[in-house]
Amino acid sequence: MVQLLLLLSFAATPSVVDPLSLAITKQVMDLNYYLKNLGSDQVLETMDTQDQGKPDTFIIFKTVDNNKVLLMHLFDMNRDQKIDVVKHFKDGKVVKTESILDKEGKVFSITEFDPDTGYETVKTLFDQQMLTKKISFKNELRREEIDRNLDGKVDKWIHFRNGKVLKTEIDENFDGKTIKVIAGDSSARSSENK
Ligand SMILES: [Ca+2]
Ligand SMILES: [Ca+2]
Numbered sequence: 101m102v103q104l105l106l107l108l109s110f111a112a113t114p115s116v117v118d119p120l121s122l123a124i125t126k127q128v129m130d131l132n133y134y135l136k137n138l139g140s141d142q143v144l145e146t147m148d149t150q151d152q153g154k155p156d157t158f159i160i161f162k163t164v165d166n167n168k169v170l171l172m173h174l175f176d177m178n179r180d181q182k183i184d185v186v187k188h189f190k191d192g193k194v195v196k197t198e199s200i201l202d203k204e205g206k207v208f209s210i211t212e213f214d215p216d217t218g219y220e221t222v223k224t225l226f227d228q229q230m231l232t233k234k235i236s237f238k239n240e241l242r243r244e245e246i247d248r249n250l251d252g253k254v255d256k257w258i259h260f261r262n263g264k265v266l267k268t269e270i271d272e273n274f275d276g277k278t279i280k281v282i283a284g285d286s287s288a289r290s291s292e293n294k
Contacts, residue, residue: 129208144158244260
């Protein structure tokens with residue numbers, strides 16, 4: 101019953117599809133998704149910035165009380181009709197970017213930003229071999245969380261302080277139980293509690 105309630109509450113969350121989980125599940129990122137799945141309250145504008153007859157830049161607005169609120173900038177950098185980069189906006193500030201790094205969308209990154217400072221908070225990289233999350237605090241890389249066998253569970257953690265490795269934890273056999281700890285740079289350890 102508890103599980104059912106959890107599922108129901110999850111399903112009842114707003115209609116925003118998390119493109120990260122979608123891309124991770126499918127192991128391919130399709131940023132044309134946003135153009136093909138415009139919401140009924142969304143408006144699309146296109147621009148042909150190089151005047152070559154086809155749009156390469158797209159802007160999606162949301163209509164709120166007859167006003168247009170900027171949601172996304174989408175870019176087709178190489179003009180092959182596939183969107184390569186999407187910038188997501190909230191209150192006029194970039195909160196997330198999604199980038200396809202190969203031709204097929206099998207290698208991609210998602211970067212989240214603190215809208216107040218503009219600092220990167222989480223950068224997720226996927227390359228079919230592993231999924232890496234780089235977590236930063238006050239614009240300094242603090243931790244990498246790596247899923248090396250793509251089973252959805254982190255199995256390697258690298259902790260950083262002042263640009264140096266503090267320690268590495270690794271679940272070598274992916275059993276989620278025995279975690280090997282490897283000490284990092286001693287100068288990083290001494291500054292851990294600062
Ligand atoms: Ca493209
Ligand atoms: Ca794993």
